[in-house]
Amino acid sequence: MICNLKILVARMKILPNGPGINASKFEPLIIDILPDGAKIRQITEEPIAFGLFTIFADVEFEDKPGALDVVEECINKLEQVSELETIAVSNTSTGVGE
Amino acid sequence: MADKPHLNLIVAGHVDQGKSTIIGHLLVDLKVIDERTIDKFAEESEKTGKGDTFKYAWVMDNLKDERERGVTIDLAFKKFETPKFDFTLIDAPGHRDFIKNMITGASEADAAVLCVSGKPGETEIAIAPGGQSREHCFLLKTLGVKQMIVAVNKMDANEVGYKKERYEEVKVEVEKLLKGVGWDLSKVPIIPVSGWKGDNLINKGDNLDWYDGKTIYQAFDDFEVEAPPVDKPLRLPLQDVYSITGVGTVPVGRVETGTFKVGEKVIIMPSNATAEVKSIESHHVEMQQASAGDNIGFNLRGVDKKDIRRGDVIGPIDDPPKVVKEFTAQIIVVHHPTAIAPGYTPVIHAHTSQAAATITELVSKLDARTGGVLEEKPKALKTGDAAIVKIQPLRPLCLETFTEYPQMGRFALRDMGTTIAAGVVKEINAEWDLK
Numbered sequence: 001m002i003c004n005l006k007i008l009v010a011r012m013k014i015l016p017n018g019p020g021i022n023a024s025k026f027e028p029l030i031i032d033i034l035p036d037g038a039k040i041r042q043i044t045e046e047p048i049a050f051g052l053f054t055i056f057a058d059v060e061f062e063d064k065p066g067a068l069d070v071v072e073e074c075i076n077k078l079e080q081v082s083e084l085e086t087i088a089v090s091n092t093s094t095g096v097g098e
Numbered sequence: 099m100a101d102k103p104h105l106n107l108i109v110a111g112h113v114d115q116g117k118s119t120i121i122g123h124l125l126v127d128l129k130v131i132d133e134r135t136i137d138k139f140a141e142e143s144e145k146t147g148k149g150d151t152f153k154y155a156w157v158m159d160n161l162k163d164e165r166e167r168g169v170t171i172d173l174a175f176k177k178f179e180t181p182k183f184d185f186t187l188i189d190a191p192g193h194r195d196f197i198k199n200m201i202t203g204a205s206e207a208d209a210a211v212l213c214v215s216g217k218p219g220e221t222e223i224a225i226a227p228g229g230q231s232r233e234h235c236f237l238l239k240t241l242g243v244k245q246m247i248v249a250v251n252k253m254d255a256n257e258v259g260y261k262k263e264r265y266e267e268v269k270v271e272v273e274k275l276l277k278g279v280g281w282d283l284s285k286v287p288i289i290p291v292s293g294w295k296g297d298n299l300i301n302k303g304d305n306l307d308w309y310d311g312k313t314i315y316q317a318f319d320d321f322e323v324e325a326p327p328v329d330k331p332l333r334l335p336l337q338d339v340y341s342i343t344g345v346g347t348v349p350v351g352r353v354e355t356g357t358f359k360v361g362e363k364v365i366i367m368p369s370n371a372t373a374e375v376k377s378i379e380s381h382h383v384e385m386q387q388a389s390a391g392d393n394i395g396f397n398l399r400g401v402d403k404k405d406i407r408r409g410d411v412i413g414p415i416d417d418p419p420k421v422v423k424e425f426t427a428q429i430i431v432v433h434h435p436t437a438i439a440p441g442y443t444p445v446i447h448a449h450t451s452q453a454a455a456t457i458t459e460l461v462s463k464l465d466a467r468t469g470g471v472l473e474e475k476p477k478a479l480k481t482g483d484a485a486i487v488k489i490q491p492l493r494p495l496c497l498e499t500f501t502e503y504p505q506m507g508r509f510a511l512r513d514m515g516t517t518i519a520a521g522v523v524k525e526i527n528a529e530w531d532l533k
Contacts, residue, residue, distance in 0.1 A: 058175065
């Protein structure tokens with residue numbers, strides 16, 4: 001497939017809605033709901049307090065208007081997500097043309 | 099690697115200034131990109147007949163026909179190291195959409211490389227009104243980036259010929275631009291480079307003998323890690339608030355300034371609630387005190403989850419966070435389909451908070467290159483304009499002046515899913531009386 005869209009990656013900081021939800025519990029939930037053209041590149045966690053974790057998800061998406069909003073909306077719809085903010089966006093390169 | 103201080107490095111520049119080539123060549127020379135990928139670039143380069151140096155352009159995905167060949171490489175958030183630091187690279191996308199994330203996001207850039215082409219014509223486009231380099235200079239400053247290197251690129255171009263005279267011409271223009279935005283020129287090295295050939299990226303090379311300054315790589319180690327602002331009064335914007343069984347009310351957030359201690363009584367604004375800090379944890383470890391830069395969760399006594407919320411800011415009772423009713427700001431309009439006039443009401447995003455806010459007065463339009471006033475009381479502002487304006491949030495919102503609390507004094511204005519402007523708070527004109 002030839003794809004001429006650039007691929008960006010956003011680092012999203014996610015606060016789950018309660019204690020005990022870490023990266024491994026979160027990953028399958030996100031994978032299920034991501035829109036077409038978006039995928040998880042990496043997911044990590046940082047323990048905060050009282051069993052709460054911050055999840056950091058690097059999500060790839062196509063560089064087109066509104067694409068990041070769509071990804072954010074999808075993840076935000078998960079009932080396990082309390083707050084989400086994209087803290088950095090970077091250009092990337094990708095395996096297009098394969 | 100673990101013991102070195104870490105810096106986020108953002109690379110910015112107007113389109114076609116050679117940013118991609120600089121990043122690619124640097125990472126190849128630093129061996130961040132694996133040999134197999136480099137070999138593949140070299141092979142493809144040979145096929146094009148453009149020689150070995152062409153491989154660096156392949157590192158980034160900036161040309162359609164290159165990507166169609168199926169070359170794959172991964173550069174986002176790439177890490178590399180120098181003798182003094184660990185760096186994470188952020189290759190800033192051109193989209194203005196992401197400016198809001200850079201401003202309100204917790205993971206801010208610590209240092210920057212601004213790429214400016216030295217090629218006649220290209221330099222002028224980048225730093226002319228509307229040029230992205232001008233906008234980037236302002237935005238980087240707004241993001242709180244205090245350290246920057248300017249790479250004057252394409253010194254190898256035929257029209258430039260590695261000539262000192264051309265570098266000096268560009269340097270004068272860049273310095274004007276930096277000064278206008280408020281950069282301290284003594285702290286911004288302006289380095290002539292060739293992203294294509296590699297001169298002055300890591301090694302000096304043989305083509306720029308007249309230049310006796312540092313290479314980009316050497317200049318990276320002149321960056322400094324800023325001491326966290328622990329001596330300022332406490333400011334702790336809340337990212338979220340939980341009610342945890344057996345514990346109680348648990349807000350989480352990052353201490354932006356000052357210190358935060360167990361046993362201390364604090365005020366939470368604009369909710370105007372007071373509470374006592376019962377316990378603090380970070381990385382699931384209990385601590386008696388947190389200070390600027392710490393991401394923490396803490397248990398508050400005397401306040402319920404429903405009384406406080408994301409966007410609230412915690413401070414000392416005798417020096418509470420300011421809740422602004424009107425403030426004067428310096429903004430740059432990054433995108434607006436028509437023009438901004440008094441009465442325009444976008445949404446202001448600052449730290450963890452957001453609220454509708456009306457631009458009530460356009461005080462003056464500024465020359466972003468000199469900082470001077472271009473026009474008093476302009477009727478409207480367009481994309482690319484820098485200006486001093488007055489803004490009134492429609493509900494209580496915690497903000498501080500950018501000079502006192504940079505982390506609390508920068509903001510983005512958004513409307514219909516787009517970032518309209520970015521700015522900093524110059525002065526607080528009126529505060530809400532919440533008593």
